[in-house]
């Protein structure tokens with residue numbers, strides 16, 4: 001009846017996961033109870049859960065990302081404290097099979113359920129606003145994508161209490177991940193969680209590519225799109241090209257595990273090295289999927305806070321497209337040591353170094369953007385500045401690792417760990433934070449508190465330098481990654497330094513949370529009345545904060561590279577706003593519960609497949625399919641917002657703009 | 668949204684599957700899909716049946732399967748995804764070119780890498796032979 005599932009799946013003998021799960025359970029129950037008592041369910045259901053508004057979906061993506069980043073950080077605390085206590089005679093407090101699950105869950109959660117949703121959420125929120133349109137190309141599909149990602153995140157976290165998670169690292173290398181070496185359900189949790197979330201990611205990639213290619217405001221040619229839209233286009237093209245490789249590779253591993261195939265086994269003609277090859281053919285593009293949108297965010301931030309157009313816009317576009325293509329020619333640098341020989345290693349070593357050229361071009365453009373500008377040091381700009389310093393170091397250690405003879409020494413050492421955290425934290429996470437601070441006022445109508453923001457910034461940045469600086473050094477001293485117990489006492493001091501740095505970052509996380517709490521309490525004082533709190537240059541700042549459902553009462557007419565800046569300057573010169581447009585009724589897509597219901601069924605499909613509960617899997621599939629059919633046969637697709645309503649909303653916006661205009665200088 | 672249709676940037680360009688825009692396409696509508704389906708089924712059936720019949724020289728069978736697979740992709744692109752060479756198809760052709768480039772990079776790269784590994788490394792079977 002319940003396949004492999006029975007009471008032994010619950011780790012009654014392990015206090016840590018049980019207590020953690022109980023705590024999460026209590027918090028969750030409290031939140032749900034509070035919502036119920038306060039009667040917020042109808043609001044949540046109608047305005048958020050079933051919303052197909054790209055802004056709402058973007059915000060939910062970011063919220064998922066933030067929660068999962070904190071969840072992934074709790075793994076960090078466990079790993080750092082354990083390792084600090086596992087030298088020589090002392091054994092630490094995590095047994096090997098548990099420690100292995102923790103570092104696997106950490107990587108998986110941080111990449112797939114922390115960084116990806118955060119970045120996709122920012123793209124969802126910002127791209128249609130910057131393009132001057134009303135939504136993404138396929139609004140309901142967007143909601144399905146989000147909820148499938150959430151379903152994957154849920155399955156990953158369920159493994160904490162029911163069964164176990166993979167012990168194979170964040171990429172389940174074969175043959176370790178085959179049934180002969182990983183007989184438990186851990187790898188199956190990994191596989192199904194990622195497949196479900198992966199479908200969501202792929203669909204959101206298709207959605208955003210279509211949006212950018214097909215739905216721009218009149219006059220918004222490709223070479224007038226803001227840089228963030230370009231990098232979003234690059235990133236989503238990579239998603240569309242690369243995620244099918246991941247899906248296929250994981251599907252082959254699934255066939256090996258479930259139906260006795262031999263794609264990646266040691267026996268019967270299988271080849272585990274093919275797994276390495278395929279997973280990295282997706283894996284390297286994946287790192288650029290994450291970092292390209294971050295490059296876009298920094299481009300926006302540098303130009304806004306330097307009060308100057310982005311330097312070298314066209315070379316930026318070229319560098320982005322260059323990275324898109326070249327990121328598919330370097331994947332072997334992740335397995336130089338596998339033994340393909342000198343020719344192959346030399347080719348991929350050189351191509352890897354070449355990709356740094358694209359990033360180099362961008363770094364110089366950012367520096368020249370600041371040069372001669374009136375630079376303002378608000379929190380988003382601080383993150384951007386730290387990013388440049390940080391990323392240059394990470395890029396250089398990357399180029400060092402790209403030299404095959406050096407990589408033979410450094411591969412899978414703590415030096416490698418330091419490299420990729422250096423670029424992912426310094427690039428993706430700093431970018432996400434800059435974007436969060438920058439667009440928060442647009443999303444919610446009030447600014448974030450600068451004091452707490454700056455404190456969080458300094459704690460996080462200093463902490464990161466300390467942790468990964470220590471990792472670089474112990475890596476050079478020979479320490480390998482993923483050690484559950486450490487014999488060499490020479491590394492002790494650096495591991496303690498890393499622990500201290502981790503505590504600083506923990507302080508940064510707390511300050512970041514405090515910033516949100518304090519800002520919500522003081523939201524009236526922090527209110528963004530104008531819709532343009534940073535003196536912005538692209539179209540999202542023409543809308544009020546938060547923007548109305550339809551974003552733009554009439555689609556803006558774009559005449560140059562910096563659409564909103566030009567409109568604003570014209571208004572300031574002529575001392576009057578543009579003419580009152582002729583308001584028309586606007587049709588917007590109706591909300592739909594399709595996404596959340598599909599994901600509800602898919603969660604059961606995933607859970608059932610993990611535990612071999614075949615009837616439940618079949619039932620779930622039927623449910624998901626029926627949901628889709630019901631949606632396909634709907635007959636009311638849109639609702640209409642009457643012209644008077646549009647006019648009323650826009651009049652308020654124009655009044656606030658008039659105030660800035662009369663105040664004179666740009667606010 | 669009807670609004671977007673009217674206002675989007677490239678009016679001359681149609682999404683794959685958009686009907687009505689490509690009216691000058693040789694085979695459109697149900698007839699096109701029916702022919703496509705027939706050809707696709709034929710190629711699929713051929714892939715399963717041919718190797719068993721002895722019509723093709725044994726060692727050439729993999730090559731024949733590759734040819735059938737590529738023909739299959741062509742049928743899909745033309746009849747189902749409506750990738751034609753008309754001037755209104757710019758985005759689709761660029762997307763196709765990008766797709767072909769990436770597939771070529773990944774497939775050729777993998778073949779090259781795996782071949783080199785094969786020459787450099789012993790298989791478990793080789794190892795057993797050496798130890799004997």
Ligand code: HEM
Pocket residue numbers: 287288290291333334335352353355356359394395396397398399400401402403407410411412416419420423424427428
């Ligand atoms: C400047 C260009 C870069 C170069 C030259 C470079 C080079 C390398 C090399 C050679 C390795 C393999 C080292 C080894 O396994 O021994 C590596 C690993 C890695 N890099 Fe980079 N990298 C660059 C940028 C990035 C960026 C931008 C990201 C992410 C945003 C990134 C993320 C990673 C990750 C996640 C790994 C290792 C993952 C693992 O083994 O688990 N790298 N990099």
Ligand SMILES: [Cu+2]
Pocket residue numbers: 283284287330331333334
């Ligand atoms: Cu890489």
